Amino acid sequence: MTGLSESAAKRRKQLLRFISTDLLGPIAGKMPKSCIESLEKASFHANISRHILDIVPVTEARIVKHEVAAKLPPFLRTEAVFGKRNLYLLHNATVSPLSGMAWIENRVIEESVGSLRRIMDWGDVLHEPMLPVTELRVPQPVVVCHPASYYHWLLEVLPNVLFAVTTFPDVRIVLPEHSPRYVLDGLATALGPEAARDFIFSSTPVRVDRLVVPQYHAQPEFTDPQVLELLRSAVKAKVAPSQHRLGTPGSRSRIYISRGKSRRRLAGEAELEERLRQAGFSILHCEALSFAEQVRAFHEAEVVVGSHGAGLSNLVWCEPPCRVVEIFPKNYILDCFAWLSFSRGFDYRYVICDTGHKIDQLAMDAVLALVQ
Template sequence: MTVLSESAAKRRKQLLRFISTDLLGPIAGKMPKSCIESLEKASSYADINAHILDIVPVADARIVRHEVAAKLPPFIRTEAVFGKRNLYLLRDATVSPHSGMAWIGNRIIEESVGSLRRIMGWGDVLHEPLLPARKLLIPEPVVVCHPATYFHWLLEVLPNILLAVATFPGVKIVLPDNPPRYVLDGLTTALGPEARRDFLFTSSPIRVERLVVPQYHNQPEFTPPQVLELLRSEVKAKVVPQGSAEQRRRHGTRIYISRQKSRRRLAGEAEMEERLREIGFSVLHCEELSFAEQIRAFHEAEVVVGSHGAGLSNLAWCEAPCRVVEIFPKNYILDCFAWLSFSRGFDYRYVICDTGHRIDQGAMDAVLAAVQ
């Protein structure tokens, strides 16, 4: 075995970096930086502009500020900037059914993934532009409904599919083979059972004559107000009948979102559930409920308690007044559900555990105090 000196190792590393840069261009996020381009920026290139059939605006740029009475720490943010968002109709483009990533030639369209910052965390899909693409010979426009995690699928992918369907009648929806249950269940609930005839399944990237590319937000932890309005008018209204608001006021429920069947559960949760049951809480395992059942359950909730996780995405279906208590493991805090609560006018509280991934006694006492 040859052992290099430190200086020799540094020279070899510099040489490899030089070769990589010379062959591929600057590297960003484990990819050649020149491969990731904003479509609008790259539209100045004749070879890219030839692929753009239409750009349809769907949301204007805006700044959203939430006025919250409670004094909050800096990591719970109440202000966000949302850039304008479009739908792009492209000619002769390629797309992945697994990630929604779209590309023209060797250029990945940044809007199809949100931002370079987001794609840097997609280590398992960065190879997709290198895979052989199957040509799909159909005249209708195509949009991909990729199976993101539940939070991102509900608050990003599904709204974009609804916008594409409303803007381009007859659009076909491409899904990967064997998508998660919530994807098919949610699409059927939102679009109706007849929409299944417009589903196309594939396991590999496809090259299509007309591709609809929704523009994804570069900060997905902030849900735009228009998205919540769209989900409530186009999805929830089909599940919760008119006049149910009065029934909800009479029979409001208190629910705890259990993660005991999740691979990212917090230790101590069984005791937390038992203590909440004693004061009238119901325990929900969201993964066991249909999409419509989750909408109904959260519509009726007046208090929602849960550790940080996908189940709290269903706050989109709750009605004010509603109190939300979110439990964070130590050293992991993300304010996406705080933002969701502020957007809906809910009373948001949070509890941080002191002992890593365990709901300790102090956290349990704090939760009980917050819901009493």
């Protein structure tokens, strides 16, 4: 018989819970009660304030409401509230390069990942404060660029790194030792290839004298237009500068974002691709392109079609007029790309498949009708 006995497993679980409580404080559900919800709100506590060297606002609080001509169902929201976004400069703090989660005195800073919900929903990261910590002795401030999925990295992590670099020009960037290609490629595009000389790679959490903690928000499906402006001015301008003129309407490209290499590909996609190819579309596999190639491809696009997925994050690089057609599987609708389209003034349309994760003939006909 292999594995632990039931009694041994229970004892092991109790021991792990004891260790977690000893290190992180009392546990409520999956979360330590000692988490710091807001550094700004908690800054009056002496044991917190001694770690805070500076609080720098980088975006203003605002309410954004998009005026959209088309009549939309309620699941496509056109109004959102964005709180003020801060950068925190902390003394003697620890951060994980894998998730960006930061803590001081074993108290997790929620704003370093967005919220308790995001900590619980997005993988098991509660063990990170219990991992061995590397003392990183560098005179410059440090910010982590953690490898989130492409959507969250492009629209959350990269902008926060850019805010940090703009505010603290000598900041060093810490990354995991095995970072995805799009992270390294994107940083090289945004900061220049010479910036890689100042990268610090680590497989463990690092404790630093000065840590820059960007503030992540709890609702990542809404992208602040101020963030979109930053990406376009600080990144896109280097790849597709303003003097790079677009063609006349009708001469620009029509692209379909293929998920042919994804495990989450919708059944029937190959037939849809062939029908779109006959209608003059180029089939794009974003994972096969460099970061700069994706920027240029979407910059030239006049029509973008794709099923809900990370490739649609590249709508940030498109220019109006642009029509976007998003394909949703049945019972899974998230309006993050609709919001992105509204923010950029695009003509947004959608098709919902009636047969689960399959693009049936009715859905294909609807897509083709929207792009004629």
